[in-house]
Amino acid sequence: MAENIISQPEESKGLNFVEQIVADDLKAGKNGGRLNTRFPPEPNGYLHIGHAKAICMDFGVAEKFGGTCNLRFDDTNPVKEDVEYVDSIREDIHWLGFDWGDREYYASDYFPQLFDLAVRLIKEGKAYVDDQSSEEIAAQKGTPTVPGVNSPYRDRSVEENLDLFTRMNAGEFPEGSHVLRAKIDMASSNMHFRDPIMYRIIHHPHHRTGNRWHVYPMYDFAHGQSDYFEGVTHSICTLEFVPHRPLYDYFVDELADESYRPRQIEFNRLNLTYTVMSKRKLLQLVKEGLVAGWDDPRMPTISGMRRRGFTPLSIRNFIDTIGYTKYEALNSVALLEYAVREDLNRIATRGMAVLDPVKVVITNYPEGQSEMVEMENNPENPADGSHEMPFSREIYIERDDFMENPPKKYFRLAPDAEVRLKGAYIIKCTGVKKDVDGRVEEIYCTYDPDTRSGLPGSQRKVKGTLHWVAADTAVDATVRLYDRLFNVENPAAETERDFREMLNPDSLRIVEGVKVEPFLARSASQGAKFQFQRIGYFTPDYDSTPDNLIFNRTIALKDSWEKAQKK
RNA sequence: UGCCUUGUGGUGUAAUGGUAGCACGUCGGAUUCUGGUUCCGCCUGUGAGGGUUCGAAUCCUUCCAAGGCAACCA
Numbered sequence: 001m002a003e004n005i006i007s008q009p010e011e012s013k014g015l016n017f018v019e020q021i022v023a024d025d026l027k028a029g030k031n032g033g034r035l036n037t038r039f040p041p042e043p044n045g046y047l048h049i050g051h052a053k054a055i056c057m058d059f060g061v062a063e064k065f066g067g068t069c070n071l072r073f074d075d076t077n078p079v080k081e082d083v084e085y086v087d088s089i090r091e092d093i094h095w096l097g098f099d100w101g102d103r104e105y106y107a108s109d110y111f112p113q114l115f116d117l118a119v120r121l122i123k124e125g126k127a128y129v130d131d132q133s134s135e136e137i138a139a140q141k142g143t144p145t146v147p148g149v150n151s152p153y154r155d156r157s158v159e160e161n162l163d164l165f166t167r168m169n170a171g172e173f174p175e176g177s178h179v180l181r182a183k184i185d186m187a188s189s190n191m192h193f194r195d196p197i198m199y200r201i202i203h204h205p206h207h208r209t210g211n212r213w214h215v216y217p218m219y220d221f222a223h224g225q226s227d228y229f230e231g232v233t234h235s236i237c238t239l240e241f242v243p244h245r246p247l248y249d250y251f252v253d254e255l256a257d258e259s260y261r262p263r264q265i266e267f268n269r270l271n272l273t274y275t276v277m278s279k280r281k282l283l284q285l286v287k288e289g290l291v292a293g294w295d296d297p298r299m300p301t302i303s304g305m306r307r308r309g310f311t312p313l314s315i316r317n318f319i320d321t322i323g324y325t326k327y328e329a330l331n332s333v334a335l336l337e338y339a340v341r342e343d344l345n346r347i348a349t350r351g352m353a354v355l356d357p358v359k360v361v362i363t364n365y366p367e368g369q370s371e372m373v374e375m376e377n378n379p380e381n382p383a384d385g386s387h388e389m390p391f392s393r394e395i396y397i398e399r400d401d402f403m404e405n406p407p408k409k410y411f412r413l414a415p416d417a418e419v420r421l422k423g424a425y426i427i428k429c430t431g432v433k434k435d436v437d438g439r440v441e442e443i444y445c446t447y448d449p450d451t452r453s454g455l456p457g458s459q460r461k462v463k464g465t466l467h468w469v470a471a472d473t474a475v476d477a478t479v480r481l482y483d484r485l486f487n488v489e490n491p492a493a494e495t496e497r498d499f500r501e502m503l504n505p506d507s508l509r510i511v512e513g514v515k516v517e518p519f520l521a522r523s524a525s526q527g528a529k530f531q532f533q534r535i536g537y538f539t540p541d542y543d544s545t546p547d548n549l550i551f552n553r554t555i556a557l558k559d560s561w562e563k564a565q566k567k
Numbered sequence: 568u569g570c571c572u573u574g575u576g577g578u579g580u581a582a583u584g585g586u587a588g589c590a591c592g593u594c595g596g597a598u599u600c601u602g603g604u605u606c607c608g609c610c611u612g613u614g615a616g617g618g619u620u621c622g623a624a625u626c627c628u629u630c631c632a633a634g635g636c637a638a639c640c641a
Contacts (some may be wrong), residue, residue, distance in 0.1 A: 200639035
């Protein structure tokens with residue numbers, strides 16, 4: 001047990017309800033004034049944004065009051081678990097900025113003590129071995145409104161129960177043939193009290209204990225006791241465990257006394273609009289190869305978001321914003337995106353890339369000539385300095401940034417119109433060349449040499465400013481555009497069909513001039529069934545580009561433009 | 568028709584018997600070497616009824632609504 005005695009919290013305002021409970025317990029001197037939480041993932045998948053909320057709570061409350069937080073892998077079901085997941089979980093928690101020090105534990109470490117407790121309960125007549133099938137047991141359980149009936153094996157002798165349980169663990173029986181149940185109350189209004197199963201037989205090897213055990217404890221018979229063995233004082237979990245709490249307390253009663261007892265507290269889990277959060281479905285995506293892996297940038301996993309360009313701070317700020325309550329909220333994804341934009345806008349190094357290029361020839365710029373222009377790295381923070389970009393006679397701009405017949409209030413390039421090329425010159429469109437299909441192939445412009453950025457002539461104002469890259473030095477990179485998985489029509493859609501339709505990876509070609517970093521734009525492709533939002537979602541092809549290649553603004557401009565058009 | 572949990576603007580969250588505030592969002596305006604960013608402004612709320620109280624989002628009560636609980640998952 002840890003020896004983290006903490007000082008009394010002086011102020012109780014500004015606390016969420018969990019922190020308030022913790023503060024009250026500390027004030028009352030419970031558990032000798034110790035505070036110890038735990039984050040208990042089952043290593044059966046990668047952590048997602050929902051887990052990030054739990055991590056921020058478990059580690060955050062410990063940090064706030066000077067307590068400690070354990071990392072405990074809840075590995076009581078060897079069939080689903082794997083060391084690959086253990087490793088990823090460690091990495092993701094660290095990435096979020098939390099540390100469990102040397103307090104890394106496993107529920108499987110407590111198998112011997114749990115087994116001993118089970119034996120004790122058998123001897124005290126509080127547990128029995130049931131030989132029925134899961135179907136029979138389920139049928140006897142009744143329904144929430146109809147009481148259950150007792151198992152015919154409920155009153156077996158202690159000797160027989162002991163013998164059977166021992167042989168269950170010795171591997172003498174096939175899976176499903178026997179279970180160990182707690183003898184409580186088959187008529188309880190709480191379904192979890194209707195003789196819950198404590199142990200089941202599993203012959204699948206465990207990722208840590210191998211074939212040592214043939215019986216494995218169920219969650220309800222493992223969690224509270226594990227908390228107790230570890231010295232956990234506050235076991236914070238999500239709302240779906242509320243009905244389990246009486247059972248948690250029931251088993252803890254067998255161990256705890258006045259001086260120390262762990263306490264379960266529940267908060268609301270994270271729901272995000274348009275976002276699939278079910279571990280089962282995420283696993284299905286991975287298994288069926290519909291995504292490149294758990295860390296595919298389209299996934300709502302922590303590792304996926306990391307690859308998408310999200311920052312740990314933005315995720316933590318977001319979680320801070322949505323808070324912890326007992327109300328099952330559906331949080332707007334706009335809140336998350338705001339947090340990401342907010343942080344990225346502050347720290348991201350800007351660069352330019354053209355996603356859908358069209359060539360512009362500056363006819364009065366000398367052939368073969370080129371020059372370097374200066375671009376600031378981050379307008380939000382001049383201390384970040386600047387970098388140089390080559391400018392020459394032929395450049396690329398976005399196809400969207402030119403219109404042959406522009407409506408009023410179109411501030412970008414059009415015949416006879418002037419725009420500024422960001423960081424370079426003001427240019428004027430003098431003509432276009434089209435292919436046989438009437439598609440614009442090249443745009444011809446003249447530039448005004450006096451208007452180079454930084455020169456006195458640069459004071460001249462034009463309405464539009466465009467990003468660009470020099471054609472001869474541009475790097476041609478294939479970049480996949482990863483859009484978040486979601487369905488515009490139904491914020492909560494998770495049906496199988498919708499689910500699959502969400503998964504059409506879009507491929508885009510990008511021509512880049514400089515190295516760039518996470519971008520800050522977003523957009524919506526109008527009229528599409530599936531709306532695509534693009535906040536830092538551009539990720540280079542995994543193998544082709546070592547650095548994050550991200551573009552920043554055009555798409556947002558287009559989005560605003562579409563909105564402006566409606567007026 | 569059992570037990571448990573929860574209802575504050577469009578969304579989320581504060582107010583812990585004493586002025587219903589904040590953020591996102593929406594809409595409008597200013598600034599801008601990108602229409603982004605930044606700044607300013609507007610908008611909308613205590614599920615319903617009854618009670619206690621000088622005073623109720625908060626306490627009591629009835630009703631209404633939403634969610635959870637019947638895995639050999641966690």
